[in-house]
Amino acid sequence: MSSIPPSVADELKRHVEAFPPVEVELPWGKPKGQPREVSLLLTTRFGNPIAVNMSNTYSGKAALAKAGIIPPRTVEAKKWQW
Structure with missing residues (x-):
């Protein structure tokens, strides 16, 4: 077993x-199953779950670019393009 x-x-x-964890209800499991409450450590500034495309485009890739892992977005790119 490893530890951090x-x-x-x-x-x-x-x-x-x-930033205390936010309790949210997510529709896990079967399509007609019961929603499940979970605690999220990372949320949007509004306390919502982070959508994959939002974190990837707006914060994830920006952080990777700032760290020099990927190239920055070009000046010609639209706001939503990377």
């Missing part, structure tokens, strides 16, 4: 203290 480094655990603890 103490530095990561410390950052996660600080994040949870500053």
Whole structure:
């Protein structure tokens, strides 16, 4: 069994203290099954679950570009293009 480094655990603890988990109801399981409540550590600024396309286009890729992992979006690209 592996564990996370103490530095990561410390950052996660600080994040949870500053931004407590948000309880949301998600439709997991069968199409007619019961929704399930879960706690989300990462949400939008409105407390909603993060949609994959939103985090990928607006924050995920921007963070990767800032870190130099992928090239930045070109000046000619539309807001929604990467």
